[in-house]
Amino acid sequence: AQKITQTQPGMFVQEKEAVTLDCTYDTSDQSYGLFWYKQPSSGEMIFLIYQGSYDEQNATEGRYSLNFQKARKSANLVISASQLGDSAMYFCAMREGPGSGNTPLVFGKGTRLSVIA
Amino acid sequence: ETGVTQTPRHLVMGMTNKKSLKCEQHLGHNAMYWYKQSAKKPLELMFVYNFKEQTENNSVPSRFSPECPNSSHLFLHLHTLQPEDSALYLCASSQVPGALNTGELFFGEGSRLTVL
Numbered sequence A: 001a002q003k004i005t006q007t008q009p010g011m012f013v014q015e016k017e018a019v020t021l022d023c024t025y026d027t028s029d030q031s032y033g034l035f036w037y038k039q040p041s042s043g044e045m046i047f048l049i050y051q052g053s054y055d056e057q058n059a060t061e062g063r064y065s066l067n068f069q070k071a072r073k074s075a076n077l078v079i080s081a082s083q084l085g086d087s088a089m090y091f092c093a094m095r096e097g098p099g100s101g102n103t104p105l106v107f108g109k110g111t112r113l114s115v116i117a
Numbered sequence B: 001e002t003g004v005t006q007t008p009r010h011l012v013m014g015m016t017n018k019k020s021l022k023c024e025q026h027l028g029h030n031a032m033y034w035y036k037q038s039a040k041k042p043l044e045l046m047f048v049y050n051f052k053e054q055t056e057n058n059s060v061p062s063r064f065s066p067e068c069p070n071s072s073h074l075f076l077h078l079h080t081l082q083p084e085d086s087a088l089y090l091c092a093s094s095q096v097p098g099a100l101n102t103g104e105l106f107f108g109e110g111s112r113l114t115v116l
Helices: none
Strands: A010-014 A019-021 A032-039 A044-050 A065-067 A076-077 A088-096 A111-114 B002-008 B010-013 B018-027 B031-037 B046-050 B055-056 B064-069 B073-079 B087-094 B111-115
Touching: A010 A019, A019 A111, A032 A065, A032 A076, A044 A065, A044 A076, A044 B087, A111 B002, B010 B018, B018 B031, B018 B087, B031 B073, B046 B064, B046 B073, B055 B064, B073 B087
Parallel strands: A010 A111, B010 B111
Antiparallel strands: A019 A076, A032 A044, A032 A088, A065 A076, A088 A111, B002 B018, B018 B073, B031 B046, B031 B087, B046 B055, B064 B073, B087 B111
């Protein structure tokens, strides 16, 4: 079964507008971490933001915020004031299990975001 | 210069060739990873090394052979590959997740492999 689901293959947003990229996850663990990465055309995966399952507040990093709804098992990425440079693939990922040990990160299929001038 | 460097960036090889991909991290991390990224598929974890010891081999065919001589270097040796092995191979590093860190991955720019 797919553990990370990103239902939007592609999204368009007007420059300076906000956009929400959807991510739902599937786990029976109580302890897990959720990550978002950006992949520009250059290929490098850039870490954006992290949310722990026990974090009570939504994570924020600059123009990025994570809308974490634990009961719905969703971890949507919100990008405010979109810029042309935000055009890229965006991946949601999850690591299950407690903080110790190195459980691998599992990625979704990604959403391609295109910012329009 | 990025914290994780991969060479070569592009590689074209025949099915009978032997080549290697190299990854070097300058971040002082203690875990390194190989991921495969094919078109329209999620990133697939191939191998994980913690403190130079391989802890994960995600059912990868033996024509892919990893090597981790120290915590800063990771290789992926390739031999008798198939055309379906053409993909972007991404190397990543992290601290092993623990109470004081989330273990987020830092990626290189990838090596784009084409098998003819």
